[in-house]
Amino acid sequence: MTKRQLRVYRIAAMGVFTALSIVLVYFIHLPIFPAVPFLEYDPADIPIIICAYLYGPQHGLILTVIVSVVQGLTVSAQSGWIGILMHILSTGALVIANSGLRVLLLKRKEKAGVLSRAGLVNVVSLVAGVVAMTATMGLWNLLFTPMFMGVTLDVVLPLMPFIIAFNVIKAAINSVIALAVYKLMPQKLIERLS
Template sequence: MNQKTQRIALIGMFCAIAYALMVVGRVPVVLFLKYDPKDVMIVIGGFLLGPFASFIISVVVSFIEMISASDTGIIGFIMNVLSSCSFACTAAFIYKKKHTKSGAMLGLFAGCGVMVMVMLLWNYLVTPIYMGYPRAAVAELLLPAFLPFNLLKGGLNTAIALLFYKPVVTALRKAKLALPSTAEQTGDSKGVIVFSLFLFATCAVSVLVMKGII
């Protein structure tokens, strides 16, 4: 299998897994806002194949979601693409420039920050159009609802991506679907795992609190 065919196959695989995660992993959090872990696969695809691959996967998965599982139409499609790309493309771009564990963490946290800012702006601009809310009412929800939701979303995506990137890429390389890397640092990853589990637990408990379960 040549590299171009391998790349196309990997993008298709990441699209399929991301869509499946969206379908089975969607969790209502607050108001009409729902979390799903598709961005985890999108950012892992970007780490392996580059930021443009994250963009392609984001567009493909969001389009399939629009025609199969969403009731928000073209506006929902645009919002999904913006959310996924602001997180995953930012993270993949930084990781491409700094191909180390610290680069991955820096990229993921930068992606969280960019996604939060982008989605606060676009929720303010777009939510009144497709939800029928007055813009003033949406502005009042930015800090108590949209901000914590996007922080939790970014935190969960970061934690899960840090936990699963290494196993996913290792499995792909063993299956001869990805080329071995000579640039990435190996070393002990226990600290990353502990941090990821702590971040995941913190975000998961926060979601339960926001839903009024605990």
């Protein structure tokens, strides 16, 4: 395959991953904690993580921005620019930490050898993604939630345990499902898509 064909193929594949993310968030979005109904679980990050596993964290981040903007202008328009920005920050942190660390560990043969044999590369990168998303969203929710809800920080602070738990749950579920789907993909399909 020529470089041009490969580029066209990747753009088309990223279009498919974008469509999958939008369809998933359109049909599946539900609040986990009644105390914070504005925090809804959705599986839109799953295709983004798979894309990042296939093409690298930079492609995952590009897809994150595209999906966040499309979702923010269509499916989740009520959250406006803050919703778009929060989605970019949360999924961006998840994708960069998860797939970025995975790529780094797999490239460092001397260190990845021990981790690979123990099957820990995926676990370590998955945990890093969950921690990155949770930490990022904990901080950004302190800043943006008061603006979004039109309340003071005193109102947001009691919600922080829910916000942190929500992000751990969402990041973990989406990361585990994405990794499972990726691992179940036939090697020939992965090679064809890569």
